[in-house]
Structures are given as C-alpha cells and as structure tokens.
Amino acid sequence: xxxxxxxxxxxxxxxxxxxxxxxxxxxxxxxxxxxxxxxxxxxxxxxxxxxxxxxxxxxxxxxxxxxxxxxxxxxxxxxxxxxxxxxxxxxxxxxxxxxxxxxxxxxxxxxxx
Amino acid sequence: xxxxxxxxxxxxxxxxxxxxxxxxxxxxxxxxxxxxxxxxxxxxxxxxxxxxxxxxxxxxxxxxxxxxxxxxxxxxxxxxxxxxxxxxxxxxxxxxxxxxxxxxxxxxxxxxxxxxxxxxxxxxxxxxxxxxxxxxxxxxxxxxxxxxxxxxxxxxxxxxxxxxxxxxxxxxxxxxxxxxxxxxxxxxxxxxxxxxxxxxxxxxxxxxxxxxxxxxxxxxxxxxxxxxxxxxxxxxxxxxxxxxxxxxxxxxxxxxxxxxxxxxxxxxxxxxxxxxxxxxxxxxxxxxxxxxxxxxxxxxxxxxxxxxxxxxxxxxxxxxxxxxxxxxxxxxxxxxxxxxxxxxxxxxxxxxxxxxxxxxxxxxxxxxxxxxxxxxxxxxxxxxxxxxxxxxxxxxxxxxxxxxxxxxxxxxxxxxxxxxxxxxxxxxxxxxxxxxxxxxxxxxxxxxxxxxxxxxxxxxxxxxxxxxxxxxxxxxxxxxxxxxxxxxxxxxxxxxxxxxxxxxxxxxxxxxxxxxxxxxxxxxxxxxxxxxxxxxxxxxxxxxxxxxxxxxxxxxxxxxxxxxxxxxxxxxxxxxxxxxxxxxxxxxxxxxxxxxxxxxxxxxxxxxxxxxxxxxxxxxxxxxxxxxxxxxxxxxxxxxxxxxxxxxxxxxxxxxxxxxxxxxxxxxxxxxxxxx
Numbered sequence: 123x124x125x126x127x128x129x130x131x132x133x134x135x136x137x138x139x140x141x142x143x144x145x146x147x148x149x150x151x152x153x154x155x156x157x158x159x160x161x162x163x164x165x166x167x168x169x170x171x172x173x174x175x176x177x178x179x180x181x182x183x184x185x186x187x188x189x190x191x192x193x194x195x196x197x198x199x200x201x202x203x204x205x206x207x208x209x210x211x212x213x214x215x216x217x218x219x220x221x222x223x224x225x226x227x228x229x230x231x232x233x234x235x
Numbered sequence: 236x237x238x239x240x241x242x243x244x245x246x247x248x249x250x251x252x253x254x255x256x257x258x259x260x261x262x263x264x265x266x267x268x269x270x271x272x273x274x275x276x277x278x279x280x281x282x283x284x285x286x287x288x289x290x291x292x293x294x295x296x297x298x299x300x301x302x303x304x305x306x307x308x309x310x311x312x313x314x315x316x317x318x319x320x321x322x323x324x325x326x327x328x329x330x331x332x333x334x335x336x337x338x339x340x341x342x343x344x345x346x347x348x349x350x351x352x353x354x355x356x357x358x359x360x361x362x363x364x365x366x367x368x369x370x371x372x373x374x375x376x377x378x379x380x381x382x383x384x385x386x387x388x389x390x391x392x393x394x395x396x397x398x399x400x401x402x403x404x405x406x407x408x409x410x411x412x413x414x415x416x417x418x419x420x421x422x423x424x425x426x427x428x429x430x431x432x433x434x435x436x437x438x439x440x441x442x443x444x445x446x447x448x449x450x451x452x453x454x455x456x457x458x459x460x461x462x463x464x465x466x467x468x469x470x471x472x473x474x475x476x477x478x479x480x481x482x483x484x485x486x487x488x489x490x491x492x493x494x495x496x497x498x499x500x501x502x503x504x505x506x507x508x509x510x511x512x513x514x515x516x517x518x519x520x521x522x523x524x525x526x527x528x529x530x531x532x533x534x535x536x537x538x539x540x541x542x543x544x545x546x547x548x549x550x551x552x553x554x555x556x557x558x559x560x561x562x563x564x565x566x567x568x569x570x571x572x573x574x575x576x577x578x579x580x581x582x583x584x585x586x587x588x589x590x591x592x593x594x595x596x597x598x599x600x601x602x603x604x605x606x607x608x609x610x611x612x613x614x615x616x617x618x619x620x621x622x623x624x625x626x627x628x629x630x631x632x633x634x635x636x637x638x639x640x641x642x643x644x645x646x647x648x649x650x651x652x653x654x655x656x657x658x659x660x661x662x663x664x665x666x667x668x669x670x671x672x673x674x675x676x677x678x679x680x681x682x683x684x685x686x687x688x689x690x691x692x693x694x695x696x697x698x699x700x701x702x703x704x705x706x707x708x709x710x711x712x713x714x715x716x717x718x719x720x721x722x723x724x725x726x727x728x729x730x731x732x733x734x735x736x737x738x739x740x741x742x743x744x745x746x747x748x749x750x751x752x753x754x755x756x757x758x759x760x761x762x763x764x765x766x767x768x769x770x771x772x773x774x775x776x777x778x779x780x781x782x783x784x785x786x787x788x789x790x791x792x793x794x795x796x797x798x799x800x801x802x803x804x805x806x807x808x809x810x811x812x813x814x815x816x817x818x819x820x821x822x823x824x825x826x827x828x829x830x831x832x833x834x835x836x837x838x839x840x841x842x843x844x845x846x847x848x849x850x851x852x853x854x855x856x857x858x859x860x861x862x863x864x865x866x867x868x869x870x871x872x873x874x875x876x877x878x879x880x881x882x883x884x885x886x887x888x889x890x891x892x893x894x895x896x897x898x899x900x901x902x903x904x905x906x907x908x909x910x911x
Contacts, residue, residue, distance in 0.1 A: 159848045159849050160847055160848060161833070161834075161837040161847065161851055163909075163910065164830070164833055164834050164837055164851070164910055165834060165910075165911070167715075167716055167719075167723065167909050167910070167911065168716070168719055168721065168909055169715060169716035169719040169723070169909075170715075170716075171712075171715035171716030171719070171723060171725075171909075172712060172715065173724065173748070173909065173910060173911030174834065174910070174911040177712060177715055179715070197620070198620045198621050198622065200837065200838045200841030200842055201841060201842075202841055202847065203841075203844045205844050206840075206841065206844055206845065206846075206847040206848070207847065225714040225715050225716070225717050225718070226714060226717070227714070228710050228711055228713065228714045231714055231717060232733065233726070233729040233730050233732070233733040233886075234710060234713055234714060234729055
C-alpha cells in the first residue's frame with residue numbers, strides 16, 4: 123500500500139470561516155459536529171490548529187474571503203460546493219471555529235520553553 | 236546432478252578431498268550403488284570430485300584416495316567391530332556414520348564467509364530451506380557476529396536491516412525461506428531499494444528437483460528464487476558450489492555497499508548447506524571495498540563557478556550524509572557560499588539549529604540551485620498539484636540553473652518508477668555527493684570573488700533573521716490545540732522532546748509532522764535516519780527496531796513515532812524487540828485511521844459533489860473497535876501504557892516509559908492523537 127503523502131503535505135488549504143451573516147440560532151456544538159463530519163479536521167486539526175493545511179482558528183477571515191476560498195479554492199484544497207455543504211452548515215462551522223479560545227503563550231508552556 | 240557435477244569437476248582439480256577425519260574415508264570396498272551415489276554427491280559439493288565425478292566410484296577408486304586399510308578374512312577384528320558386536324549404541328559402522336551424520340556441513344563454510352564480511356546480525360523468520368545455515372549460525376558460529384535475530388515476518392526482518400544500516404553503516408543479512416520468504420520480504424526490499432539501503436538477503440532454496448521431499452519443499456522451491464524481487468535489487472546470484480557461494484557473497488556485499496547502495500540477494504542452496512564438504516578447504520575471497528565515485532574535476536569546477544557567482548544560491552540535500560563528516564562538509568560548503576540548505580530529510584544532512592537551515596521558501600528567489608543526491612530533481616523546481624486537471628507548474632524562477640551531484644544516474648532499473656520525472660539540469664555530475672564535497676568546497680573557495688565578502692555578510696544576516704523568525708513562528712504554532720483531545724501532534728512531539736533532550740538520543744522513525752525537525756535540536760548524523768524510500772507501509776516499526784539495535788551499544792535513547800496503520804502490518808516486531816532486549820521508546824501517533832486515505836477520499840467526494848459528510852471514513856478508519864495498542868504491545872512482551880487521550884497524562888507516561896527504556900527494554904505508549 124502506497125501513500126501519496128507529499129501531495130497533501132504541500133497543500134495550502136483554507137476553510138470554513140464565516141464572518142457576517144451568521145445565524146444566531148447556530149450553536150458551537152453543532153458546528154463542531156459539522157466541522158468533524160465534513161472533514162475539516164482532516165487537514166486543519168480538530169482545534170483548527172493546522173496540520174496538513176494551515177491553522178484556521180481562532181482568528182477567522184472575513185466571511186466574503188472565506189466563502190471564496192471554500193467554494194473556489196486556489197490551491198489543493200477540495201472545493202466544497204453548495205450541494206454538499208450548505209451556507210447554514212458553513213455558518214455553524216464558523217461559529218465553532220470562532221468559539222475556540224486563544225491558547226496560552228508558548229512561554230507559559232513548559233514543554234515549549 | 237549434471238549441473239552440479241559439471242561445476243564440481245572444475246573445483247575437483249584442486250586435489251583429493253577425503254582426509255583421515257572424513258567420514259567417507261572409512262567407507263569399505265563393499266559399497267552399494269546407493270552408497271556410491273551418496274559419496275559422489277558429497278564430493279561434488281565439496282568441489283573435489285575431479286574428472287571422475289560423473290562416474291560412480293568403484294571400491295578400488297575409493298580406496299585409492301583413502302588411508303583405509305583393506306580388510307582381509309585373516310585380520311583380527313577391530314575395536315569398532317568388537318564394540319558393535321557387544322551392542323555399544325555409540326559406535327556406528329562407516330555405513331551408518333555416512334547414513335546418519337554430517338560432520339562438516341557446507342553451511343558451516345557459509346557462516347565462515349558471512350563472518351569474514353563482518354556482518355553482525357542475521358535476521359530471519361525460520362524456514363526449512365535454510366535450516367542447515369541456521370544450525371551452523373548457532374552451533375558453528377556460536378551465534379555471535381553474526382547473531383541470529385528471531386523475526387516474525389520477512390518484511391520485518393528486511394526492514395530491520397534497512398533501519399540498522401542507516402545507523403551502523405553496515406548491512407544486515409536476512410535469511411529468507413525459499414519462495415514464500417522472498418515474497419514476504421518483497422515490500423521491505425523495495426523500500427530499501429528506493430532508499431538506497433544495502434541489505435544482504437540469503438534465500439534458501441532446493442534447486443535439485445530430484446532430491447526435494449514431496450509436498451511443501453516443492454512449493455517452497457523455485458527455478459529462479461530471487462526473480463520476484465529482481466526488479467529492485469542491485470545484484471543476485473544462485474551459487475552451485477561452496478566456492479561459488481563464497482565468491483558471490485563477497486561480490487554481493489561489495490556491490491551492495493558501492494554507491495548507489497542497495498539490496499542484494501544470494502541463494503543458499505539447501506543441498507549445499509546440508510551436505511558435507513569432506514576434507515576440502517575453500518578459500519574465502521577478501522573484500523575490496525569500492526571507493527565512492529567522485530565527480531569529475533572539470534565539472535566540479537564549473538559547478539563551483541556557477542555557485543560562487545550566483546546571487547541567490549540554494550542547496551537542496553536529500554540522501555547526502557553517510558556520517559557526521561558528511562554533515563560537516565555540507566555546513567562548510569553552505570557557509571562558504573552563505574547559501575541556505577533545504578533538507579529533504581532523506582538522511583540527517585544538516586543541523587536544524589544552523590541559521591542556514593531553511594524551508595522550501597528559500598527556493599523562490601534562487602538563481603542557482605545545487606541539488607545533492609536528489610531522487611526527484613524535477614520536483615525541486617516544479618509541482619503538480621492534486622487537482623482535477625493535473626498540470627505542472629514552475630515553483631521557482633524560470634531562469635534558475637540547477638546543478639546536481641549524485642549517484643542516481645549511475646544505476647537504475649526500468650520497471651518500477653521510483654526514479655521520478657526527468658529534468659534537464661544545467662549541469663549534472665555523476666558522483667557520490669559526500670565524496671565530491673571536499674573538491675567542490677575547495678573549488679568554490681578558489682573561485683569566490685574577493686568582492687563578495689560584503690554580499691556574503693548580507694546573506695548571512697538575512698538567513699539568520701529568517702531562521703530566527705521561522706523558529707519563532709513554529710514555536711508559536713505549536714501552542715494551538717495544545718490542550719485538545721485527541722492530543723495535538725505538537726504536544727506529542729514536544730512532550731517527548733522534553734523528556735529526552737538531556738539524554739543522548741536518536742529519532743529512529745519517520746514523522747508525519749515536522750515539529751522535531753523544526754524545534755528539536757538535531758546536529759548529529761545518528762539523530763535521524765530519514766524515511767522509508769518507497770513509502771511502503773510496514774516500514775516504520777521494524778526499521779525503528781533495527782535502528783535501535785544499532786544504537787544499543789552506545790546506550791542512546793531511541794524514539795519512534797509509530798503510526799497505527801504501520802504497526803499493524805508487522806506488529807510482531809515488538810516481540811522481537813522484547814526478546815532481544817532492544818531498548819526503544821515507541822510513542823504511538825494513533826490517529827485511528829489510514830489518515831492519508833481519509834484525505835484522499837474526502838478529495839474524491841468533494842470533487843464529485845457527493846457524500847462529503849463522513850463517507851471518507853468508510854474503509855479508511857480503524858474504529859469499531861478501536862485497536863488497543865497498549866494491550867497488543869503487552870501481549871508481545873513490551874511494557875506499555877495507554878490509550879492516552881488526555882494530554883495531561885502524556886508526560887507522566889513518557890517518564891515512566893523512559894525508565895523502562897533506560898534499563899534496556901522496549902516500551903510503547905499508545906497516544907490517541909490528531910491526524911497531523
């Protein structure tokens with residue numbers, strides 16, 4: 123079994139952040155579930171911290187930029203069409219990403235000193 | 236027999252084989268046809284049958300070659316005859332001795348040849364086609380230098396040899412059981428081939444069809460035992476006599492160790508192993524190691540001119556350094572040019588704390604790139620992204636000049652495509668990069684314009700700043716997701732680093748995250764062994780154990796970031812580590828999936844606008860049930876902890892495992908971790 127690891131490691135994927143127009147009815151919990159179910163975690167990590175693709179949390183892009191990147195990415199990130207990821211779900215995911223707290227400074231983490 | 240007989244006759248010219256100590260020397264005149272056949276084959280195997288090999292020995296012929304006193308009716312009984320008449324069970328007739336015993340088996344000589352090469356280990360999953368060799372390793376060779384390593388799969392054995400070489404610089408021998416052993420070994424052989432790592436395979440086989448036992452021995456024999464792997468080994472042979480075996484094994488070793496290095500295979504015929512060599516003494520050829528080829532002087536001077544006059548020279552290193560001196564030479568060259576080094580981590584090539592250690596971004600401005608031991612020169616200057624339409628795009632300046640030095644052009648095979656895409660370099664120098672670096676450094680210093688000192692200082696300042704900024708950026712990135720569960724890969728790597736950093740340590744695995752290369756302090760060649768080469772899953776665990784074995788005598792703490800999917804290919808290697816007391820700290824990067832495939836499936840689904848929601852997990856995840864790796868390890872005799880899901884539990888477990896490793900045993904911590 124072979125693995126095309128390099129192709130993914132070189133990817134620059136930006137995903138799943140919404141600025142204006144977020145429904146207040148959407149809750150972070152459902153956003154986390156959608157974040158996982160739609161595979162955002164695969165490249166960006168469960169906390170949006172990045173991995174095979176850049177970090178996306180907790181400082182989201184404006185919605186307009188995000189929408190462009192998710193629907194029509196310029197890099198290796200797969201395009202998420204409206205038919206598979208509706209705007210409402212996207213907004214819920216955004217709420218989750220925005221809800222993630224800023225981590226402690228590296229200087230406060232013993233293993234990073 | 237005709238084949239062997241013909242060859243045996245050649246060696247028979249050396250003289251008589253039967254000596255006083257030889258069992259056959261006591262054969263009486265009243266030999267049966269069956270006895271004659273037996274002796275005849277023994278003598279041919281010894282290479283001493285001479286021109287008479289094809290003819291059945293007559294009693295007088297046999298007697299002429301021995302010191303046996305012809306018996307007569309008047310002669311008194313010998314002590315042996317008296318003993319036999321008294322029923323002493325420890326005394327055998329010559330016929331019985333010949334029927335039951337072998338006192339100088341051919342495999343003893345094979346072991347002598349292996350020892351002459353300084354091979355320290357023979358890794359093997361046992362098999363009857365090399366039972367003679369195995370017995371000789373233990374009882375003739377004393378099971379030391381080489382020591383037999385008990386392996387639970389041939390893929391494990393070869394991968395252990397692969398990892399062992401990259402630390403010790405010496406090949407390991409691997410004994411494979413005929414057709415089945417070679418085929419089990421195949422995947423690991425391919426990885427070693429792609430990674431230019433020498434491994435010496437010894438394949439047991441029974442070539443003589445007339446002497447195969449019915450059934451399995453036929454299924455495990457082949458006309459051409461090594462054929463399944465011939466596309467990805469450097470050389471092989473099927474010796475038909477013991478002198479032939481000696482010459483071919485020494486030759487194979489020499490070929491394996493000549494850059495470009497690679498695996499080789501020698502068939503150890505079962506009959507050759509098991510039959511007596513009689514009294515013959517065979518010479519073992521000496522090993523004349525081949526010096527690595529050095530690049531042409533004129534070409535090296537031209538490369539130096541291009542580099543010295545470049546505005547933005549950059550060095551890209553893949554499988555360059557064979558030892559610490561290789562690292563030091565590369566540092567010297569980089570500093571002479573103030574050229575950043577992009578380390579592709581095929582080997583540990585360049586200290587990551589050095590300010591000239593830079594990422595691929597350094598290539599963007601480059602006007603001259605020096606590629607050292609690249610497998611994929613095209614991929615340095617181009618990219619083909621994974622999109623619906625596969626289109627190549629240039630990722631560096633269009634006017635960049637690429638100079639390559641390496642042994643890659645010297646030896647390839649056609650079928651397997653690991654040679655990567657063709658690229659028309661400005662200057663391509665055939666030669667071992669490490670061996671060529673001294674002359675290149677000298678040439679660069681000779682042609683470097685005196686006016687460049689200010690420019691060099693400017694470059695140094697620039698790259699120092701870039702290195703500092705890059706490290707700070709990575710350190711900052713590591714804190715995101717720090718307290719998340721599953722455990723972030725940054726925390727996995729840095730908590731591990733925090734417990735080993737004050738030890739003499741080595742990373743003996745690949746890593747699917749870059750934290751160690753960015754944030755650990757790596758400056759010794761042995762601190763990282765590079766990757767698998769062929770990206771064949773199942774390499775990670777056994778290569779780590781093999782590397783840890785090579786580190787054992789130095790007392791280094793070896794760390795293996797172990798992929799979950801990889802471990803399940805050959806989990807038995809954990810037992811081997813426990814059995815042979817090979818200390819190794821395995822920290823599972825358990826993302827509970829073949830995660831690369833998850834991402835591939837996600838891409839396919841998104842591209843087809845369907846089934847994005849969770850469908851990528853089908854067929855790719857390792858859940859329902861989760862694999863309990865701590866229990867797996869425990870069952871194989873390895874100290875273990877986990878599964879760890881709370882990152883706060885990681886450091887205490889690491890400290891506990893470290894104590895186990897430091898008393899000379901393997902330990903495994905199962906950490907449920909983020910995908911990447």
